[in-house]
Amino acid sequence: MQFKDIIGHSSQIALLRRMADSQAIPHALLLHGPSGIGKMQTARAFINYICCENPTDGDSCGVCPSCRQLNSLNLPDVHYIFPILKKNSTKTPLSSDYLEEWKEFLANFSYMQPEKWLELLNAGNSQPTFYVSEADEISRVASLSSYSSPFKFFIIWLPEKMDGPVANKLLKIIEEPFSDTLFILVSNNASMILPTIFSRCQRLEFNRLSDTEIANALIASGAAPEKINEITRLAEGRPVKAFELLSQEGEAEEFGELFRNIMRNAYSRNVSGLKSLSDRLSQSGREKSMRLLDYFASQVRENFIYNLHTPSLNMLSPSEETFSKKFAPFIHIGNVEKIDEEISKARTDISRNANAKLVWFDFFLKLLILIRIPIPQS
Numbered sequence: 001m002q003f004k005d006i007i008g009h010s011s012q013i014a015l016l017r018r019m020a021d022s023q024a025i026p027h028a029l030l031l032h033g034p035s036g037i038g039k040m041q042t043a044r045a046f047i048n049y050i051c052c053e054n055p056t057d058g059d060s061c062g063v064c065p066s067c068r069q070l071n072s073l074n075l076p077d078v079h080y081i082f083p084i085l086k087k088n089s090t091k092t093p094l095s096s097d098y099l100e101e102w103k104e105f106l107a108n109f110s111y112m113q114p115e116k117w118l119e120l121l122n123a124g125n126s127q128p129t130f131y132v133s134e135a136d137e138i139s140r141v142a143s144l145s146s147y148s149s150p151f152k153f154f155i156i157w158l159p160e161k162m163d164g165p166v167a168n169k170l171l172k173i174i175e176e177p178f179s180d181t182l183f184i185l186v187s188n189n190a191s192m193i194l195p196t197i198f199s200r201c202q203r204l205e206f207n208r209l210s211d212t213e214i215a216n217a218l219i220a221s222g223a224a225p226e227k228i229n230e231i232t233r234l235a236e237g238r239p240v241k242a243f244e245l246l247s248q249e250g251e252a253e254e255f256g257e258l259f260r261n262i263m264r265n266a267y268s269r270n271v272s273g274l275k276s277l278s279d280r281l282s283q284s285g286r287e288k289s290m291r292l293l294d295y296f297a298s299q300v301r302e303n304f305i306y307n308l309h310t311p312s313l314n315m316l317s318p319s320e321e322t323f324s325k326k327f328a329p330f331i332h333i334g335n336v337e338k339i340d341e342e343i344s345k346a347r348t349d350i351s352r353n354a355n356a357k358l359v360w361f362d363f364f365l366k367l368l369i370l371i372r373i374p375i376p377q378s
């Protein structure tokens with residue numbers, strides 16, 4: 001990660017660059033502001049800049065051994081601390097128990113959407129947290145010397161989720177600075193951080209981006225010019241939202257076609273057609289599959305509502321409505337809940353990396369039965 005990769009935040013980046021250039025880096029920094037705007041990206045680019053063997057024009061080089069190790073998340077002096085769930089196999093839960101999931105998270109979701117982290121942890125209804133064992137481990141590692149970098153870095157993501165005992169231990173560690181140790185706290189909600197920790201850190205506030213910054217980022221990403229205004233408006237200054245919307249552009253038509261195709265095959269009990277559709281969908285990848293299932297859930301709801309003949313309640317595109325005119329009667333009080341449950345179940349299974357081909361085929365077979373349930377006579 002380099003400063004040049006970050007959208008916006010130029011004054012915060014300039015300040016961090018000055019700190020590094022003048023070797024006046026505080027031992028605890030707090031980067032805080034709304035989620036999905038690039039705080040963690042900035043923290044990572046800052047570390048790259050500090051460790052780079054050949055910094056040029058106020059940025060890391062991106063190619064030296066340190067930059068390469070940082071980019072592949074393999075620099076031994078960088079320690080990420082984040083909320084986790086306790087594994088049954090351990091008495092001393094640590095963030096490093098989830099190193100593989102964390103690497104996947106940083107690689108695929110550099111805007112650190114908390115809901116994506118919950119999915120990677122298979123958290124279900126559990127709330128990830130920090131454990132006292134984590135604070136003990138930070139203390140132990142901080143007392144060792146660094147391997148090759150000027151600092152041992154501890155990047156603490158979502159410190160607002162630390163409860164009293166852990167936060168107090170962390171406070172003690174921050175209060176007694178170990179040599180060559182830099183804490184970078186990255187928070188979406190600084191008002192929830194233990195006030196004594198908050199006041200011990202040098203704070204850097206991050207704000208939502210301007211519409212111009214978002215629009216320029218969309219142009220640079222090759223967004224269709226006629227879509228830029230609308231996406232910019234909906235993104236509300238959060239690049240994560242802008243890019244999400246951009247990737248979903250063009251999916252709407254594909255998803256509509258798939259929905260119609262699947263429902264037709266389910267109704268006509270075309271098992272081999274459903275089998276080849278499940279083969280095709282298993283190639284879609286987890287994120288897209290989950291978006292498709294969300295789309296299915298919304299279409300099932302829309303078709304159920306369509307039967308009420310109150311157009312103001314419906315939000316269907318023209319092509320969706322053409323299909324619904326004939327299809328809506330098959331979604332009714334006798335099956336709507338069951339279909340919705342099957343969609344949620346498939347979504348959970350996909351989010352847990354179950355075999356996608358089996359999940360889709362199983363879902364289609366349930367659909368084949370549910371779609372033929374007759375309307376209950378009242």
Ligand SMILES: [Zn+2]
Binds near residue numbers: 054064
């Ligand atoms: Zn470098």
